[in-house]
Amino acid sequence: VCPEARLALLQLAIEEPQEAAILDEERGMLPACCWLVDVCVADTDEAFARELAATCQWLLLGEGGIVLLGFALSADLPKMRQLLPEAEAATESVAPRVIDLQAVAVKAGCGSNGQVPSLRAVVECWMPGLTLNKDEQCSDWTQRPLSASQLEYATLDAVVLLELKRRMLLEAES
Numbered sequence: 736v737c738p739e740a741r742l743a744l745l746q747l748a749i750e751e752p753q754e755a756a757i758l759d760e761e762r763g764m765l766p767a768c769c770w771l772v773d774v775c776v777a778d779t780d781e782a783f784a785r786e787l788a789a790t791c792q793w794l795l796l797g798e799g800g801i802v803l804l805g806f807a808l809s810a811d812l813p814k815m816r817q818l819l820p821e822a823e824a825a826t827e828s829v830a831p832r833v834i835d836l837q838a839v840a841v842k843a844g845c846g847s848n849g850q851v852p853s854l855r856a857v858v859e860c861w862m863p864g865l866t867l868n869k870d871e872q873c874s875d876w877t878q879r880p881l882s883a884s885q886l887e888y889a890t891l892d893a894v895v896l897l898e899l900k901r902r903m904l905l906e907a908e909s
Contacts, residue, residue, distance in 0.1 A: 742814035743876035745772035745791075746893035767894045771886060774818070775877055791818045801832060804896045806854045808835045836899050843903070858895055861902045867891065 748769040777784035794803060795815060805811060812833070837851055845860045846852040852860070855867045871888035881889075 740814075741877065742774050742811070742818065744881070744889055745774055745787075745815075746770075746889050747772065748890075748893035748897055750897055767897055769890045769893050771889050771893075773879075773881075775879060777818075788818050788820060791815050792820070795819065795832075803833045804900055805833065805835055806857070806892075806896060807837045807851070808833060834900065836896055836903070839903055843906070854892070854895070857899065861899055861906070862895075867895065 746769065748767050750767055772787070772790075774787060777787050794801065795812075796819075836857065837854070840846065840852050840857040840860070845857055853869075855869055858865055858867050868888070871882075871885045874882075874885055876885070
C-alpha cells in the first residue's frame with residue numbers, strides 16, 4: 736500500500752485541565768492530553784485491528800457529544816472509514832460531528848488567490864508569533880519506529896487545533 740494511501744497514525748487530543756500545556760503557556764495554550772495511535776500495528780495484530788476499528792467506529796459514528804476537529808479532512812476521513820467494518824464504511828453520517836478548521840479559516844477570509852490556507856498559515860493568522868515547523872509533514876509515516884521529531888510534529892499538529900478552535904470561536908463572538 737502506498738504510504739500516502741493509508742492512515743498510519745491517528746492523533747487524538749483533548750482539552751484536559753489537569754495536564755500541563757503542551758505548547759508554551761505564554762501563548763495561552765490550552766492544557767491538553769494527546770494520544771498518538773500507531774495504526775500500522777493493525778497490519779500484524781488482529782486484536783489491535785478489531786479494537787482500532789471499534790474506536791474509529793465510535794469516533795465517527797458513535798453516540799454522544801463527540802466533535803471531531805481536523806484540518807483539511809477531505810483526505811483523512813476516507814482513510815479512517817477504511818478501518819470501519821464494510822457496512823459502516825460508506826456512511827456519510829459523520830459530517831455533522833466534524834469541524835474542518837481549514838474550511839472555517841477559508842470562510843473567515845484566510846488564504847489568498849483562491850488557495851486554501853495551510854495549517855501553518857492559519858496558525859500564524861490566529862496565533863501571531865507562533866509558527867509550526869512542518870519539516871516532518873512529508874516524511875514516511877508508515878516507517879517504524881517514528882522519530883522523536885515525527886512524534887513531536889504529530890502531537891503539536893493535533894493539539895494546536897484545540898487552541899485554534901478556541902481562538903476562532905472567540906473571534907466569531909466578538
